[in-house]
Amino acid sequence: MVTHLRRSFDVGDEVYIKLTRGLKPGYKLLASTTLNIIKLGSYLIEAHLSDLAYRFKLSSNVKIHPTVFITHLEPKVPNKHNRYESASSSSHDTRQ
Numbered sequence: 001m002v003t004h005l006r007r008s009f010d011v012g013d014e015v016y017i018k019l020t021r022g023l024k025p026g027y028k029l030l031a032s033t034t035l036n037i038i039k040l041g042s043y044l045i046e047a048h049l050s051d052l053a054y055r056f057k058l059s060s061n062v063k064i065h066p067t068v069f070i071t072h073l074e075p076k077v078p079n080k081h082n083r084y085e086s087a088s089s090s091s092h093d094t095r096q
Contacts, residue, residue, distance in 0.1 A: 007070060007073075007075075008051070008070075009045050009048070009054060009070075009073065009075070010045070010048070011045050011046065011047060011048055012044060012045060013044070013045050013075070013076075014041070014042040014043065014044055014045075014075075014076040015041060015042060015043060015045060015054075015073045015074060015075055015076055016039040016040060016041040016042055016043075016073070016074045016075075016076060017039065017040040017041050017043065017056075017064070017068055017072055017073060017074075018038065018039055018040075018072050018073070018074055019037065019038050019039065019040055021038070026072060027040070027064050027068075027072055039074060040062065041076070042076045043056045043057070043058065044056070044057070046066075049067060051070075052069055052070045053067055053068070053069055053070065054067070054068055054070065054073065055067050055068075056068060
């Protein structure tokens with residue numbers, strides 16, 4: 001028996017948008033290869049549209065629709081070890 005993970009987010013939560021590769025359905029980057037990133041973000045949730053859809057304020061260089069289905073979202077895990085985020089996945093640097 002398959003059980004599904006019930007997931008929900010609140011406005012203001014930070015999440016990643018999961019990307020797919022190859023012929024799989026989902027969000028992709030143009031000309032993506034197997035070496036490309038698999039998560040985009042982190043982004044703040046701007047609006048909770050329904051139980052399954054959320055809206056984001058995306059940067060101008062991200063060419064996807066700002067309304068994203070919940071199965072394409074992954075919660076941002078707190079950075080317990082003070083590691084910096086890569087420049088390609090975040091617009092701010094947390095290095096000290």
